[in-house]
Structure formats: C-alpha cells, structure tokens
Amino acid sequence: MEGAALGDGRDVPVPGAAASRRRGSRSRRERLEARAGLALVSPAIAMVAVFILFPLGFCVYISLTNWPLIGPYHFVGLANYTALPHDSVFVQSILFTLEYTAIVTIPILVFGYLMAVFVRSNRPGASIFRTCMFLPYIVGLTTLSFLAEVELQPGYGTANVILSKLHLASINTIWVQNANLALAAICVLVVWLASGFTMMLLLAGMQGVPEQLYESADVDGASWWEKERLVTIPLLRRSIALSLIISVVGSILAFNQFYIITDGGPGTSTVSLVMEIYETFNTAMHVGAASAMAVVLIVVVGLITFVQFRVLRSDDA
Amino acid sequence: MPETRRPVHGGQGRRRRQSGTVFYVTAGCLISAIFVVPLLWEVLRSFEPTQAITSAPSLASFSHLGIANYRSLLVGSDDVVRNVLNSLGVALATALLTTLIATLAGYGFGRFRFRGSGVVFAVVLVGFMVPFQAVLTPLFLELHDLHLLNSLVGLCLFYTAFNLPFGVYVMRNTFIQVPNELVDAARVDGASVMSTLTRVLRAIVMPGIATSFLFAFLFAWTEFLGALTFLTSSSVYTLPVALSNVETGTTYGGVNFGYLTSGAVIAMVPCVIVYAALQRFYVRGLISGAIKG
Structure with a gap:
C-alpha cells in the first residue's frame, strides 16, 4: 500500500x-x-x-469495569475510583512518591546547574569532565540500582565500609530495614545519577547565551554570582523550567530503584506509585483497580507535560 | 572555583590564567572522580569472587582478582549470553525500526503538505504525554490478544512506539531545516519521493537519524519495568530482568553478588560504547528535541 x-x-x-x-x-x-x-x-x-x-x-x-483476568466483566461505574482513597497502600504510595519527588528535585537542579556552569567553560578538559559527570546517567538507573544494592549490604557493602570508617554509620547498618534510611540512600543514588542529565539540558540552553553578555558584565566588574543571576538565569528560564519538569515527571514515575533496592519494604513503606500499579496488576491481579490508578497517574503526568508545552511555547513569542 | 572560570584580562593575565587553568583542571578531576570512581570501583569489584565481595573490602580481597564471574556468566552453565543477545537484539531492532519509521514520518511532516497534517502531528505528540509506565496493564492484555506477550517482537514494537514521538519530533525538525532549493532541484531532475530521500537528503538528515537511533537504543537496552511485565519465560528475558532474578536469588540457587556485579558491568558496556561513539548527537538531540519548542 x-x-x-x-x-x-x-x-x-x-x-x-x-x-x-x-x-x-x-x-x-x-x-x-x-x-x-x-x-x-x-x-x-x-x-x-x-x-x-x-x-x-x-x-x-x-x-470502569471489574475486569477479571478470565471470564466476563461488567461495568461498575466509578467504583474503582471511589475505592482508591480507601486503599491505604495506594494513598501511602502517592504520599511516598511525592515525598521522594520533593526531596530529590531541588538538589538535582542545583547540582546540575553548578555542574553545567563548571563544564561550559572552554578551558582544557571541560568536555571530558562533562562526559564523566554524565556517565552515571548513561549507564542507567536499573544497572546502578543492582550495584547499589550490593554496596549497601550490611557488613561488607562499600557504602557501609566507607561510612563506618568516617564514623558516620555502623558497618552493619541495614538500610532497607528502615524506610527513612532506604529513602535517603536511594535519594543520594538518584541525585548523583540525575544531576548529570540536568547538567546536559542546562548546558544545551547555555549555548544560546551570547558570550558578549558575559564580557560586558566582566567590564562592569560583575561577580560570578551577579553574572549568573543577571545574565544566565534570566536567559535560561525555559531550560530550567524544562529540566525541572522532566525531573519531576521522572520522579513521579520512579520504579526501578525502589523495586530493586527495597522491594517496597520495610512493609509497604517505600512502595512508589508506579510500583503500586505494578503490584496491583501483577501480584493482586486487580486489573480494574490498577487501571484506575494508572488513569490518575496519566492525568497527573499529562497535566505536568501540558504545562511543559505551555512553558516552551510561551517563550517562542 | 567559579571566579576563575573565565580568562582574566589585563596585567599579569597570562600567569593568572595559567594558575586558573591548573586550578580548573584539578577541580574538574576531583568532581569527575565523584562520578567515575564508583563506576570504576564496580568494574574492579566485578573481578572479585563472590566470597571477596561479601567480606569487608581489604587489600587482601584484591589478591584473588579473576574472571571467574565472567566465565560463569559468559561460558558457564549459568550463562546470561542468551539474555545479553535478547537485549542486544531488542535494542538494535528498536533503534533501527524507530529510526526508519521516524525518518519517513519526519520527511512526511517536514516536506509534504497534506490536509490534517497539523492534527496528525499533534496526535503523535500526545504520545509524549503518555508515560509507558501507566499503560502497561492495557498493553499486557492487548499484547496477549495479539500473541505478542512473552515475545521479543512484542517488546520491540512497544519500545519503538514509545520512542517514536521523540524520534518523529527530531526528524521533522531536521527535515524542516533542509533548504527548499535542494528538494526542488531534485524534483526538477525527476527524482522520486523516495530517491530524493535516499540520495539527496541522506547526508543532510544523518545527524537526526543518529540522534533518534541513540536515544532509542539506550532506552531499549536499559528498560526494565516493561520487560519485567511482558516477559514471563526465562528464555526471552532481557539482561535487566535476568539480573533482577540474580538479585532476588531466583536463579543460581541463591543470591550471587559476584554474578550480579559482573552482570551489571556487562550491562554498562554497550551504553558506554554507543554513547562514546554518538556523543555529539546526544547533545544535538537535547537541543533540537527538548529545547527548541
């Protein structure tokens, strides 16, 4: 055809x-x-x-149905949705995902920004440093979550060994037995990994900032921070908004790191929203409920992405 | 650190610039180490036998470095070669299919006028807004009915579809930038639609093709949740799914951290190679795809 x-x-x-x-x-x-x-x-x-x-x-x-894996189904209206607020694990997974998102977003932006400022220089080595800082993101969160799990093991994991040598934690710390410790460890991993991506996004935006603006700022005797505040950041509004949105959406969709490192534990305290949808479908086989949760997720992510397009378009004018 | 970012002009400019460079390179090496040393450390660890990994690191534990883990994973009875090949096949097929379809669509959207083209393009962009994580349940049922569940073909089609919105977007931007005279000249020469693409435009749109290939490959090689959901028999597991079974001790009669570490290092290698080869297209993709609205 x-x-x-x-x-x-x-x-x-x-x-x-x-x-x-x-x-x-x-x-x-x-x-x-x-x-x-x-x-x-x-x-x-x-x-x-x-x-x-x-x-x-x-x-x-x-x-909108009571879809079973096998056999007939019938419509149940909004029953799957009205049941969601009473599903304590679902509610907890949303709150946990928001908590996680709130913790990692700003550090990723700040570190990513500082790294971008550092590697946008045309001094020797800048492009190699850029590649190095981006490497964890390229390798990917799945692979690094497996390795993080090994290195967080009590008694011999490298993270535990180093922290115990620095007298910051016992070598026998069992990170995944405490929701806060597990979250802290995963946040460090994610900030370490994702800052490089924000760096690249901001760097792409910084290429559009005319060099003359910095030169005239130099002539005026502007300090480093004044140049960033008065030249870079205003011209980078769009890139900053974009990297924030990509980072927030990525955090809301978090799955790999929690599934691999904590498996949602202890109990269900580190179950992320996507993991709860996965478990509701794959383990509990509640197809209708899992789909209702997914629709909630789609609406949330869709709204954020819509804002992204608005942000991108508004600056075109 | 930041104050010395730019060359200092004036008086003893050169000496200050040199010391600034030394300072910059030193700081850069230290910061880079934060990102690279943990990865290199894991490469080193992957040559340790499991017993050494599961005892506190000491100098002595590095006296037994060897390729035992890799031998087991690549040529032993516990090999993950099939999983590596599954991943490689899916990643390459996804990248090629995405690039092919996105190139055709980018050509169509960028160089042809047809009614509804704007609406159709907007429909493709809706794909941007749908996170694949949210539609795995309906996709599972759909793939089941299409007999594409537990199939690498099905996984590849799923990956391709979710890489297309970005790919089409990048390729459309690429084709729009092609000078009109070039296409008109080809038309005057009587070139067909397809030969214009394959002979005249190929070189010009190559960067866009590399960009969409790179993003699709990296996505498919590292993707975990979809593969975990759609693949149910070990013969079709991709590498991340196989590693998650190593991690939970489902395979090899219990958790083997030596295998897990070496398997993770194997998973890193193609990402690093492909990224190193196509690096400049990654940045290009971020600029053309993500930044320019």
Missing part, C-alpha cells in the same frame, strides 16, 4: 512542463504530494495508535 503511493510520487510533474494546464496540474501535484505525505507518516501513526493511544483508551475503559 505504502509502496504504491510512493510510486505515485514519481509522477510528480516537472514544474513548467505542464504549463498549458497549470491549474489542473498543480492540483494534481498537490493531490499526489498529499498522498505521498500521508503514506510517509502512516507507519508512525499506526504504531502510536496501536501501542499508545489504544492502550490509553483501553485503560480508561477497563478502569
């Missing part, structure tokens, strides 16, 4: 050749062009429709 339409594209007339019936030929050319364009975008549309949009609608549909 696609091939045939593309073949038609070959018939696009040479400009001028059909001068005698210009009007007709132009509209024919436009028709062919429109058909070729549609054919080119159709595979992408099909993929997005089948694997993103359909599941999205299906999710809403399931959330």
Whole structure:
C-alpha cells in the first residue's frame, strides 16, 4: 500500500512542463504530494495508535469495569475510583512518591546547574569532565540500582565500609530495614545519577547565551554570582523550567530503584506509585483497580507535560 | 572555583590564567572522580569472587582478582549470553525500526503538505504525554490478544512506539531545516519521493537519524519495568530482568553478588560504547528535541 503511493510520487510533474494546464496540474501535484505525505507518516501513526493511544483508551475503559483476568466483566461505574482513597497502600504510595519527588528535585537542579556552569567553560578538559559527570546517567538507573544494592549490604557493602570508617554509620547498618534510611540512600543514588542529565539540558540552553553578555558584565566588574543571576538565569528560564519538569515527571514515575533496592519494604513503606500499579496488576491481579490508578497517574503526568508545552511555547513569542 | 572560570584580562593575565587553568583542571578531576570512581570501583569489584565481595573490602580481597564471574556468566552453565543477545537484539531492532519509521514520518511532516497534517502531528505528540509506565496493564492484555506477550517482537514494537514521538519530533525538525532549493532541484531532475530521500537528503538528515537511533537504543537496552511485565519465560528475558532474578536469588540457587556485579558491568558496556561513539548527537538531540519548542 505504502509502496504504491510512493510510486505515485514519481509522477510528480516537472514544474513548467505542464504549463498549458497549470491549474489542473498543480492540483494534481498537490493531490499526489498529499498522498505521498500521508503514506510517509502512516507507519508512525499506526504504531502510536496501536501501542499508545489504544492502550490509553483501553485503560480508561477497563478502569470502569471489574475486569477479571478470565471470564466476563461488567461495568461498575466509578467504583474503582471511589475505592482508591480507601486503599491505604495506594494513598501511602502517592504520599511516598511525592515525598521522594520533593526531596530529590531541588538538589538535582542545583547540582546540575553548578555542574553545567563548571563544564561550559572552554578551558582544557571541560568536555571530558562533562562526559564523566554524565556517565552515571548513561549507564542507567536499573544497572546502578543492582550495584547499589550490593554496596549497601550490611557488613561488607562499600557504602557501609566507607561510612563506618568516617564514623558516620555502623558497618552493619541495614538500610532497607528502615524506610527513612532506604529513602535517603536511594535519594543520594538518584541525585548523583540525575544531576548529570540536568547538567546536559542546562548546558544545551547555555549555548544560546551570547558570550558578549558575559564580557560586558566582566567590564562592569560583575561577580560570578551577579553574572549568573543577571545574565544566565534570566536567559535560561525555559531550560530550567524544562529540566525541572522532566525531573519531576521522572520522579513521579520512579520504579526501578525502589523495586530493586527495597522491594517496597520495610512493609509497604517505600512502595512508589508506579510500583503500586505494578503490584496491583501483577501480584493482586486487580486489573480494574490498577487501571484506575494508572488513569490518575496519566492525568497527573499529562497535566505536568501540558504545562511543559505551555512553558516552551510561551517563550517562542 | 567559579571566579576563575573565565580568562582574566589585563596585567599579569597570562600567569593568572595559567594558575586558573591548573586550578580548573584539578577541580574538574576531583568532581569527575565523584562520578567515575564508583563506576570504576564496580568494574574492579566485578573481578572479585563472590566470597571477596561479601567480606569487608581489604587489600587482601584484591589478591584473588579473576574472571571467574565472567566465565560463569559468559561460558558457564549459568550463562546470561542468551539474555545479553535478547537485549542486544531488542535494542538494535528498536533503534533501527524507530529510526526508519521516524525518518519517513519526519520527511512526511517536514516536506509534504497534506490536509490534517497539523492534527496528525499533534496526535503523535500526545504520545509524549503518555508515560509507558501507566499503560502497561492495557498493553499486557492487548499484547496477549495479539500473541505478542512473552515475545521479543512484542517488546520491540512497544519500545519503538514509545520512542517514536521523540524520534518523529527530531526528524521533522531536521527535515524542516533542509533548504527548499535542494528538494526542488531534485524534483526538477525527476527524482522520486523516495530517491530524493535516499540520495539527496541522506547526508543532510544523518545527524537526526543518529540522534533518534541513540536515544532509542539506550532506552531499549536499559528498560526494565516493561520487560519485567511482558516477559514471563526465562528464555526471552532481557539482561535487566535476568539480573533482577540474580538479585532476588531466583536463579543460581541463591543470591550471587559476584554474578550480579559482573552482570551489571556487562550491562554498562554497550551504553558506554554507543554513547562514546554518538556523543555529539546526544547533545544535538537535547537541543533540537527538548529545547527548541
């Protein structure tokens, strides 16, 4: 189908050749062009429709039913939603995810900003330092969560050994037995990993700041902080907003680090929202409830992403 | 540190600049160490036998460095070679498919006028707003009905779909930047739609292609939650899922931290290689895809 339409594209007339019936030929050319364009975008549309949009609608549909894994189902209205506030683990997972997001967001931005300021220099080594600082993000949170689990082991994990040598913690600290300790360890891991990504986003924005602005600030005898405050940050508003939004959405969608390092424990105290959806579906097999939770998540993330587009567009004007 | 960021002009400028450079490089090495040393430490640890990893680190524990973990993981009876190949296959297929479909769509959106093109493009961008983590339950049921559950093909299609919004966005921006004269000249020469793409535009849109390939590859290679949800038999597990079974002691008759550490290092290698090779396209992607609205 696609091939045939593309073949038609070959018939696009040479400009001028059909001068005698210009009007007709132009509209024919436009028709062919429109058909070729549609054919080119159709595979992408099909993929997005089948694997993103359909599941999205299906999710809403399931959330209104008592969907069992096998057998018939019937509509239950908003029952799955009205049950959510009474699901203590779900409520706790939302509060925990918000707590986690609140803790990591600002450190990621501040460290990412300072690192970007450091590596935007054209001094020797700057690009190597940039790569080094970005390396943990490239390696990925899944892999690093496995390694963090090893290094947080009581008695021999490297983190415990170093902290005990510094007399900051016992070598036998069992991080995952205490929700606060587990959260603290995971936050350190995530800030360490994600700062590099914020650094790259801000660095991309900083490339648009004209060098002359710094030079004239130098002439005026501006201090480092004055230059950042008066030159960089105002021009970087959009990049800062974008990196904040990406970081907040990423935190709200957290799963790997909690699943791997704490498995939600002790008890259910470190179950993140995505992990609760996963457990509700995979372990408890409450398809309708899991879908209702997912719809809540989609609305929250959709709103944040919508704000992102607004932020991006507002500065274009 | 920050005060010495820029070259100092005037009087004894050169000497101050030199000492500033020394200071900068020293500080840079120290900061970089915070990010790189833990990774190198894990590479070193991966050559320790499990008994050494599970006893407090001491100089003595490094006297038994060897490739025992790697031998078990790569050629032993406990090998994860199949999982590595599964991951590699899925990551490469996802990257290629994403790049192909995104390039065609970017060409269509960027260079062709057709009714509804704006609406259709907006629909693709809606994909940006849907976190894949939220639609795993309906996707599980859908893939089950399509007989694509517990299948690397199904996983690859899922990864591709969720990488397409970014890929299409990047490729559309790439094609829009192509000068009109170039395309018109090709038309005058009688080039078809596809030969214009493959012969005339290829070199110009290569950076966009590299960007969408790189992002899709890194996503598919490191993705965990989707693979965990959709893959149920060990023969199709990707590497992260296989490692999570090592981590919980489901495989190898109990937790083996030596295997886990070495397996994690194996998981790092392709990311580092692909990133090192295509580094400049990553930054490009961040600029064209994320920053320019």
